[in-house]
Amino acid sequence: MKRDVIRLGETEIEVHEEGSGQPVLFLHGAGGFNPKEPHVPLIAKHRRIICPSHPGFGKSALPDWVDNVDDIAHMYLDLMDQYGIAKADIIGCSMGGWITAEMLTKAPERFGKVILVSPVGVKLGPVDKLDIPDIYTMSPPDVPKLLYHDPSLFPFDPSKLSDEELSVFVRNRESTALFVWEPYMHNPKLPHRLYRVTAPTLFIRGESDGLVSAHYVEGYAKLFKSSRIETVAKAGHVPHVEQPAAFAKLVNDFLA
Amino acid sequence: MQAWHFSETAYPYLPPADSYPSIRVSLPNKHYDPEKGADLYDRYLKEWQIAEEEGLNIMLNEHHQTATCVDPAAPLMLAALARLTSKARLLILGNPGANRRQPVRIAEEMAMIDVLSRGRVEVGFVRGVPYEISPANSNPVRMNERLWEAIDLIVRAWTNHDGPVSHEGRFFHHRNINIWPRVYQTPHPPIWVSTTSAGGARQVGEKGYIQATFLTGFEATRKIYDSYRAGWRASGFGNDVPIDRLAYAAIVYVGKTEEEAYRGAEKLLWYITANKVAPQFANPPGYVPVAGNVAMMRGASHPLSEFAKGASVEAAIKAGFLFAGTADQVYEQFKRHYGYVGGYGHLLLMGQAGFLEHEDTVAGIRNFARDVYPRIQAEFPDTTISGTYADVPPAPPEHALLSRPASMGAQVMDARPMTPLGAARGA
Numbered sequence: 191m192k193r194d195v196i197r198l199g200e201t202e203i204e205v206h207e208e209g210s211g212q213p214v215l216f217l218h219g220a221g222g223f224n225p226k227e228p229h230v231p232l233i234a235k236h237r238r239i240i241c242p243s244h245p246g247f248g249k250s251a252l253p254d255w256v257d258n259v260d261d262i263a264h265m266y267l268d269l270m271d272q273y274g275i276a277k278a279d280i281i282g283c284s285m286g287g288w289i290t291a292e293m294l295t296k297a298p299e300r301f302g303k304v305i306l307v308s309p310v311g312v313k314l315g316p317v318d319k320l321d322i323p324d325i326y327t328m329s330p331p332d333v334p335k336l337l338y339h340d341p342s343l344f345p346f347d348p349s350k351l352s353d354e355e356l357s358v359f360v361r362n363r364e365s366t367a368l369f370v371w372e373p374y375m376h377n378p379k380l381p382h383r384l385y386r387v388t389a390p391t392l393f394i395r396g397e398s399d400g401l402v403s404a405h406y407v408e409g410y411a412k413l414f415k416s417s418r419i420e421t422v423a424k425a426g427h428v429p430h431v432e433q434p435a436a437f438a439k440l441v442n443d444f445l446a
Numbered sequence: 447m448q449a450w451h452f453s454e455t456a457y458p459y460l461p462p463a464d465s466y467p468s469i470r471v472s473l474p475n476k477h478y479d480p481e482k483g484a485d486l487y488d489r490y491l492k493e494w495q496i497a498e499e500e501g502l503n504i505m506l507n508e509h510h511q512t513a514t515c516v517d518p519a520a521p522l523m524l525a526a527l528a529r530l531t532s533k534a535r536l537l538i539l540g541n542p543g544a545n546r547r548q549p550v551r552i553a554e555e556m557a558m559i560d561v562l563s564r565g566r567v568e569v570g571f572v573r574g575v576p577y578e579i580s581p582a583n584s585n586p587v588r589m590n591e592r593l594w595e596a597i598d599l600i601v602r603a604w605t606n607h608d609g610p611v612s613h614e615g616r617f618f619h620h621r622n623i624n625i626w627p628r629v630y631q632t633p634h635p636p637i638w639v640s641t642t643s644a645g646g647a648r649q650v651g652e653k654g655y656i657q658a659t660f661l662t663g664f665e666a667t668r669k670i671y672d673s674y675r676a677g678w679r680a681s682g683f684g685n686d687v688p689i690d691r692l693a694y695a696a697i698v699y700v701g702k703t704e705e706e707a708y709r710g711a712e713k714l715l716w717y718i719t720a721n722k723v724a725p726q727f728a729n730p731p732g733y734v735p736v737a738g739n740v741a742m743m744r745g746a747s748h749p750l751s752e753f754a755k756g757a758s759v760e761a762a763i764k765a766g767f768l769f770a771g772t773a774d775q776v777y778e779q780f781k782r783h784y785g786y787v788g789g790y791g792h793l794l795l796m797g798q799a800g801f802l803e804h805e806d807t808v809a810g811i812r813n814f815a816r817d818v819y820p821r822i823q824a825e826f827p828d829t830t831i832s833g834t835y836a837d838v839p840p841a842p843p844e845h846a847l848l849s850r851p852a853s854m855g856a857q858v859m860d861a862r863p864m865t866p867l868g869a870a871r872g873a
Contacts, residue, residue: 254591254616255616257585257587257588326580326726326730326731327471327472327580327726327727328726329467329724329725329726330725330726348743348744353740356740356743356744357736357737357740360731360736360739360740360743361736363731364587364731364732364736365587366731367585367586367587367730367731367732368585368587368588368732371583371585371586371587372583372585
């Protein structure tokens with residue numbers, strides 16, 4: 191297990207690494223990367239898992255010019271270059287799934303297998319209905335109900351966090367807003383670019399996910415040449431957090 | 447001293463506050479009756495005209511998707527006022543530069559009104575309160591940066607007279623900027639920026655624009671003005687900061703008697719107590735700096751939201767954001783505040799809010815204009831240099847304070863849940 195800070199162009203990015211073997215990139219969602227989450231060692235038993243914190247998340251810098259998921263996708267292709275990884279498998283959760291999809295359209299030949307976990311990034315539905323519910327107009331206590339199958343297991347208590355941890359939490363939230371605000375949670379171009387992707391792709395969705403609907407995932411998966419969908423029981427938008435063992439089994443089986 | 451009559455043109459005829467989660471952003475407009483709304487516009491315009499007759503200047507502002515301020519396109523109201531008035535200076539405070547997509551359009555609107563009014567416009571810019579974010583679909587992150595780029599671009603559009611120029615900035619792109627009409631005033635209308643944070647004020651000082659602060663009381667106002675002067679001096683404008691660079695907005699009501707004043711003032715506090723805003727609109731991510739949000743999660747709260755929990759005329763006067771009483775009392779309260787914060791050249795009077803009816807509003811305007819304004823104009827001339835502190839404690843003396851008239855009975859506090867008025871209105 192190691193934690194590095196690398197420089198991608200002019201941006202300092204923190205990277206957590208664990209395990210050995212064939213590399214798999216793990217791109218976190220809006221909550222940021224937390225190395226204590228139990229799915230990490232479960233995957234690291236079999237693979238070298240490389241987990242960068244996106245610009246503006248964790249300890250990663252956020253330069254003035256960065257404001258777009260596309261910017262992050264470019265950075266992570268550079269990360270692969272710097273790590274000497276010609277081809278990798280990749281896992282992206284939620285907003286990290288969106289970054290993954292952008293990377294795939296730019297360099298499809300550099301990815302072996304792809305796992306998208308409750309991904310956002312495309313707009314499939316009608317113009318007068320949001321594909322992803324607007325978390326910024328919801329009453330704050332309602333948001334965890336969409337994120338978790340059982341929100342009572344994940345209470346948020348600021349008094350249990352250090353100032354540093356709380357600052358990271360607030361900054362992650364701010365950076366998420368920067369990246370997903372408009373167009374909300376998607377890039378209108380992305381569906382038209384995904385035809386380039388040939389890698390086998392697994393979509394994973396928690397059955398109680400209140401943000402990314404089953405219908406949305408079905409539509410998203412159809413944009414990929416080779417895809418299938420797995421649903422995790424008793425999980426919401428973050429199945430890797432709520433059902434780490436079931437999640438890791440799906441991942442490890444698919445990547446094996 | 448310049449005084450400005452300010453109304454948010456509220457629509458107060460709402461269902462009970464406990465029947466809706468937020469007066470801002472999401473309150474359905476089925477509660478707005480256009481007939482009543484038209485009457486209100488007539489009335490508010492008339493009040494501005496009366497303020498002009500009484501020798502006051504005029505100020506208006508802009509908010510969106512809210513009953514508290516039904517003026518979502520302030521330049522339109524400003525244009526109407528340009529034709530309904532002939533003497534008063536017309537301050538728009540202000541244009542939400544970070545929330546509008548095309549700053550050149552703002553430059554055009556302001557130039558047009560400057561010509562329509564023959565040079566009476568004063569152009570303010572605001573970052574905007576957090577609940578403006580959602581109506582504008584505006585990204586809450588990097589608003590300050592957008593606002594300042596917009597202001598710079600607008601000034602350039604106003605001051606360029608030799609054919610198209612271009613702007614390729616971080617947020618805005620225009621290849622052919624060449625506005626018609628040009629502005630009436632030379633080189634351009636006075637520029638105001640409102641901020642209620644010391645950091646923001648320094649930035650305004652560095653530009654030398656007029657700094658307005660709203661309801662920041664004694665201590666915070668003093669810090670804001672100090673910070674403005676530091677910015678002004680750092681930019682090499684000189685050691686002396688003219689008093690006309692600084693403005694303070696207070697709720698103001700002057701009555702013939704203490705009882706009259708108390709009744710009027712209490713109605714004006716609607717401005718604070720009616721501002722029921724759902725937390726997701728009051729504090730979108732990125733609006734308040736990270737450290738500020740951490741402090742709030744640790745229990746810090748905004749002084750105005752604390753005040754709103756137990757709002758009273760007495761407390762508001764002591765806090766320095768309400769000047770209310772007889773002419774003598776208001777004079778004393780104002781003088782105290784002026785001296786404590788080091789002076790300012792503009793008093794922005796929130797002289798109408800909520801259920802303060804037309805007659806009472808007009809009485810308040812007239813009492814101020816006739817019985818207070820001449821005294822403070824004579825005593826605090828526009829040629830003063832700011833930053834001289836009077837050796838006074840912030841609280842006004844007993845005889846300048848109002849107390850609840852016995853005839854009014856006990857105050858009935860509105861128990862509805864309150865959320866921070868702008869959380870931390872940092873700009």
